[in-house]
Amino acid sequence: MFILHFLPDFVIHLILIAGILGTIAGFVLGFIPFIKMYQLPIQIISVLLLSFGLYIEGGLANEESWQLKVKEVEAKLAEKEAESQKENVKIVEKIVTKTEYIKGKTQEIIKYVDKEVVKDNEVIKYVEMCPAIPQVILQSVNDAAKLANEVTK
Amino acid sequence: MKYLIILFTVFLASCSTPVPLTPKFPEAPETLLKGCPKQLETIEGDNVTIVDFTKTVVKNYGTYHECSAKNASWIEWYQIQKKLWDESN
Numbered sequence: 001m002f003i004l005h006f007l008p009d010f011v012i013h014l015i016l017i018a019g020i021l022g023t024i025a026g027f028v029l030g031f032i033p034f035i036k037m038y039q040l041p042i043q044i045i046s047v048l049l050l051s052f053g054l055y056i057e058g059g060l061a062n063e064e065s066w067q068l069k070v071k072e073v074e075a076k077l078a079e080k081e082a083e084s085q086k087e088n089v090k091i092v093e094k095i096v097t098k099t100e101y102i103k104g105k106t107q108e109i110i111k112y113v114d115k116e117v118v119k120d121n122e123v124i125k126y127v128e129m130c131p132a133i134p135q136v137i138l139q140s141v142n143d144a145a146k147l148a149n150e151v152t153k
Numbered sequence: 154m155k156y157l158i159i160l161f162t163v164f165l166a167s168c169s170t171p172v173p174l175t176p177k178f179p180e181a182p183e184t185l186l187k188g189c190p191k192q193l194e195t196i197e198g199d200n201v202t203i204v205d206f207t208k209t210v211v212k213n214y215g216t217y218h219e220c221s222a223k224n225a226s227w228i229e230w231y232q233i234q235k236k237l238w239d240e241s242n
Contacts, residue, residue: 070174077176080241084179087233091226092182098222106215110208118204132200141206145193145213 003056004063012060016053022046176241179234185227189220 004012026043029035035042117123193213196206 073174077174077241080237081177081179084234084237087237088180088182088230091230091233092184094229095182095184095222095226098226099219102215102218102222106211106218109211113204113208113211117207123203127202127204131202133196133203133206135199138196138201138206141210142195142197145195149192 004059007056009060012053012056015049016057019046019048019050019053023050176238179238181230185223185230189223190216193217 022042023046025035026039026046030039193216194209196209198205
């Protein structure tokens with residue numbers, strides 16, 4: 001209710017109290033001369049004030065319960081957000097370790113090929129017999145390597 | 154009386170209050186947002202030996218394994234974030 005944003009809480013309570021007092025005055029204290037003079041307007045205004053006061057008090061109570069729920073949900077969301085960040089850190093640590101291991105191992109294998117495989121007698125014999133790989137084979141391997149480019153086209 | 158009715162009508166008119174809660178979409182780690190290379194390494198040249206060939210294949214396997222690890226991380230990230238999201242709703 002927008003009115004709750006403008007009116008301070010004590011004003012809402014005052015409206016209700018004024019409504020209650022006015023209703024009592026208008027309906028019960030009619031024997032007092034001053035009140036008797038304005039009985040009808042007092043009755044009308046105080047009933048209206050009482051109705052409005054009750055309505056707005058209900059709204060206030062409802063608003064407070066909602067605000068409480070909102071705060072609960074906010075706290076829950078903040079907790080989950082923190083948990084999500086923590087999980088992100090774990091995932092990053094894991095992927096960085098894995099990637100470093102893979103990169104390192106790949107370099108290690110390439111070095112092994114450069115240092116050891118080239119010295120292997122069987123490989124030497126093979127290279128002597130077949131110094132260059134036929135272009136058609138290279139073309140097929142390159143085509144396979146370029147597959148992703150074709151997909152994006 | 155006329156003014157009173159108008160005043161009360163305005164006061165009693167309730168407006169919908171937007172709930173000030175907008176759950177944020179979880180941020181993915183920067184590392185995962187870097188894509189895989191668009192193309193694997195190709196082998197060029199006229200006199201490509203079996204050794205050069207092997208080295209390129211090894212490099213490409215390495216690239217594949219890196220991308221595979223990243224893909225596995227994305228799956229893990231999604232599963233964890235979905236679980237957290239479901240728990241918060």
